[in-house]
Amino acid sequence: MSDLIIMYSGGSDSRLLLELALSMKLKPYCVLFNYGQKHIKELEFAMNQLDSKHIDYQIVKIQDLDINSGLTGNLIESQYDNVHAMNVPSRNLIFTSLAAAIAESEGISTMWYGANWEDFKNKFPDCVQEWVGKVNELLKINSSVVIKLETPLIGFSKENILKLSEYYGINQDDVFSGYGD
Secondary structure, eight states, X not given: OOOEEEEOOSSHHHHHHHHHHHHTTOOEEEXXXXXXXXXXHHHHXXXXXXXXXXXXXXXEEOOOOOOOSTTTSSOSSOSSTTSOTTOOTTXXXXXXXXXXXXXXXXXXXXXXXXXXXXXXXXXXXXXXXXXXXXXXXXXXXXXXXXXXXXXXXXXXXXXXXXXXXXXXXXXXXXXXXXXXX
């Protein structure tokens, strides 16, 4: 039985989360999202990573999410005030809601996702501690059990994430980021 949900993309952040979970002797269940992203290749990387480590996962397909951003449309500059052009409005709220439904049905009380310092610095509003705190307040009253959202990398720079990834033996050729990093 799994004891942790990881919202998994196949990029450096989620790959490091997987290694952290395994080193903590946790049994993760990974949830991948196909939400119409231009970089669908990330799902192939994610599935290959998880298959090679024999980690259970599922892919949630979100159809007809017609939101313009640098990840899902043709934006080069943000059309939204004070956020990065790659920001997909409410993406992590959507992902967290779906992951929480899976967590509740599977009896899992903890979820992780890979928000980090770079996300804060680059103005992704759903990747900051305040957002995580507010979502946790909602999760307390949202379901039949309390499910907690955690962001173990929230204060880490990309440089430190890559150093930790190297420590855990993660080959950067085996990860993929739609953000271009």
